[in-house]
Amino acid sequence: MIYDTIAAIATPFGTAGIAIIRISGSESIRLANQVFKGRNLLKMKSHTVTYGHITDKLGNVIDEVMVTVMKAPKTFTAEDTVEISCHGGILVTQKVLERVLETGIKLAEPGEFSKRAYVNGRIDLTQAEAIMDLIHAKNENAMKLALSGLRGDIKKGIENIRGELLNIIAQIEVNIDYPEYDDATTMGNELIKPEVIEIRQKLIRLLDDSNKGKIMREGVKTAIVGKPNVGKSSLLNALLNEERAIVTDIEGTTRDTIEAYINIGNITLNLIDTAGIRETIDVVEKIGVDRSKKAIDEAELIILVLDQSRKISKEDIELLDATKDKKRIIVGNKNDLSKAIDLDIHMLSLSTLTKEGLMDLEKEIVKVLGMEDIQEKDFNVISNMRHIGKIKETIQSLDDVLNAIMIDMPIDMTEIDLKKAWQTLGEITGDYHPEDLISELFSKFCLGK
């Protein structure tokens, strides 16, 4: 069937030396052969490359290319695959793709190649997601984390726990089906309780470990806050090593939040410079101040900037109070000036002007986030919010199991929640899959992936 063969441009849209058109499906070699002038692709050995031309229907050359033929099942999608390396011009690439589609090959949807690798059983969902994480990784830790997922570390961990759950379920089933069957352990509620508790414990540990993973994968939303003129924008610029935000000695210079990404010790911070917080009647500034307050709410880390060359003010006190329950670092800026601040609180002394103390701030950020000592094992953790959500759901089901045991419900009632836990975990790897989960997931992928 032609329609099971798909094609897409696998390289980014833009001008480059080479672009790759990827074709996958049972008809890919035969149909690619129709647009290719050179060796007969049908006669090529698997995983070999040949030189030739893509031609239009009349035989006119569209581009000079290299074509790779890869036969199922040892390919990315586990299907016959052809890759055309053409010249990387936007127009050339588009023309080659159009020519390929003229043969009846269907344009792939975003993520469809990876979806096929999954549907054909070559990878599980966590590995497919890891491919996307690898593509989007912004620092080395995120990359290592994705590689661990791609290797199947998450998959194996989840499969093991699922296996243990299935074991309990199977034993209950044996008991329900053959109550007279002597050899089957009498899986009374009390007997399965310790096993359920142990599995629950393992899931809790996965969740605990996922904190580091989440930071590595997603970065940390970090808000720089403080009253006007303390040097928040100067700090943003100093950390970025770039004059991104406007700095003046006028209070209320920053009107809107400014965002920037930086890597500190392989952690990506999504830094948000905010408008200085104070009472104001200026309409624009007021909106900025409201956004700053929102930024405090949403941030995972707060850098609260004080000006240590001034006495502490009412606004400072309010901000110290507003951020007290948050992960935060209090910075005493302008330590190049004489000290006037009258506050007995630990603060990190620095100057964005002389840059003194900036390195200490970077170290403190890494420390506060608990990311000082990262070892190989830290890459073998759950980091994906979808997985974390499913693990939480599973724990909830196991809590229901334990409650049922506590009130001594019949064992077949307990079993329902056990099965639910087993299914929910299966949604992580895709072994258990409501169809819309799969469609939604792969639609978030890049085109050509």
Ligand SMILES: Nc1nc2c(c(=O)[nH]1)N(C=O)[C@@H](CNc1ccc(C(=O)N[C@@H](CCC(=O)O)C(=O)O)cc1)CN2
């Ligand atoms: N040209 C090209 N480069 C590419 C890819 C590609 O599809 N094409 N990849 C695509 O994303 C990545 C490589 N990932 C791949 C993963 C698995 C298989 C694969 O064929 N696996 C088979 C056989 C492995 C083997 O020969 O031992 C398998 O697992 O059965 C291929 C590529 C990055 N570079």
Ligand SMILES: Nc1nc2c(ncn2[C@@H]2O[C@H](COP(=O)(O)OP(=O)(O)OP(=O)(O)O)[C@@H](O)[C@H]2O)c(=O)[nH]1
């Ligand atoms: N002496 C000294 N001056 C500094 C230092 N950091 C910032 N300043 C000065 O303080 C003034 C305010 O700096 P900004 O970075 O604009 O302050 P802000 O907190 O962003 O101010 P708003 O955007 O108005 O809330 C500017 O004149 C800076 O040059 C420092 O470490 N030492």
Ligand SMILES: [Mg+2]
């Ligand atoms: Mg500012």
